[in-house]
Amino acid sequence: MARPREYDETKVLAAAADVFWAKGYEGASTRDLSAHTGLTASSIYAAFGDKRELFHRALDHYLTTTLRARIEHLDLVDSPSAAIRDFFADIVERSVGDPEMRGCMLINSSIQSSSDDTKVRQAIADEFSAIESFFERHLARARRTGEIAATISPARSSRHLLTLLLGIRVLARIRADRDLLTDAVREGLASVGIPFSKTSQEAKA
Known part of the structure; x- marks a missing residue:
C-alpha cells in the first residue's frame, strides 16, 4: 500500500508560488523553497521531480487562484x-x-x-x-x-x-x-x- 502524502499539496504550491513570485525562478533557492513549504529538499524532489517542475505547478496554482x-x-x-x-x-x-x-x-x-x-x-x-x-x-x-x-x-x-x-x-x-x-x-x-x-x-x- 502506498504511503499517504504527509503534506497539503495546495498549501505547498501556494508557498512555493510566493517564493517564485518574490524571487523569480533563478533567485529562488532550494533552501528558500524548503523553508517556505516545510518540505526538505529530498521531499520536494520526490514530490515534484525537480525545481523546474515545482515552478510549473506553482505558476499554474497561482493562475488558477x-x-x-x-x-x-x-x-x-x-x-x-x-x-x-x-x-x-x-x-x-x-x-x-x-x-x-x-x-x-x-x-x-x-x-x-x-x-x-x-x-x-x-x-x-x-x-x-x-x-x-x-x-x-x-x-x-x-x-x-x-x-x-x-x-x-x-x-x-x-x-x-x-x-x-x-x-x-x-x-x-x-x-x-x-x-x-x-x-x-x-x-x-x-x-x-x-x-x-x-x-x-x-x-x-
Missing part, C-alpha cells in the same frame, strides 16, 4: 464594458496595494523565463491568449449592445488592451503610483470607448 478566478467572475458581469473596466480597476488596486511591488507572477515569468524552457513559455503564451480572448469577447458584446462604437475592432483592440495590461504591471513594479496607473488605464480604455477614473475604482471597491 488569481487571474483565472477573476476572469471567471467577470465573465458573469452583465455589462461587458463594466467587466473590462472592473478588470483594470482590480489591476490598479492590486498594484498600489502591493508593498513589496512584486507585480504579476505571470508577467514576471514571461520576462525572466529561459528561452529553452518551452513548457513554461507555452503556458505563459496560452495564458496571454486567454486574457486576450477575455477582452475580445467582451468588446464584441459591448459593440453588439451599443456600449462601444461599431467601428471598434474587438480583435485589434483586445491586443491593445493586453499590451496595456503588460505595461501597467511592469511599470507598477518600479512606480506603483495610483494617479500614474489610473491615467494610463484611462487613456488606454478611452481608445475603445470605455470610461475609467478613480470613481470607477471606488465603485469596484
Whole structure:
C-alpha cells in the first residue's frame, strides 16, 4: 500500500508560488523553497521531480487562484464594458496595494523565463491568449449592445488592451503610483470607448 502524502499539496504550491513570485525562478533557492513549504529538499524532489517542475505547478496554482478566478467572475458581469473596466480597476488596486511591488507572477515569468524552457513559455503564451480572448469577447458584446462604437475592432483592440495590461504591471513594479496607473488605464480604455477614473475604482471597491 502506498504511503499517504504527509503534506497539503495546495498549501505547498501556494508557498512555493510566493517564493517564485518574490524571487523569480533563478533567485529562488532550494533552501528558500524548503523553508517556505516545510518540505526538505529530498521531499520536494520526490514530490515534484525537480525545481523546474515545482515552478510549473506553482505558476499554474497561482493562475488558477488569481487571474483565472477573476476572469471567471467577470465573465458573469452583465455589462461587458463594466467587466473590462472592473478588470483594470482590480489591476490598479492590486498594484498600489502591493508593498513589496512584486507585480504579476505571470508577467514576471514571461520576462525572466529561459528561452529553452518551452513548457513554461507555452503556458505563459496560452495564458496571454486567454486574457486576450477575455477582452475580445467582451468588446464584441459591448459593440453588439451599443456600449462601444461599431467601428471598434474587438480583435485589434483586445491586443491593445493586453499590451496595456503588460505595461501597467511592469511599470507598477518600479512606480506603483495610483494617479500614474489610473491615467494610463484611462487613456488606454478611452481608445475603445470605455470610461475609467478613480470613481470607477471606488465603485469596484
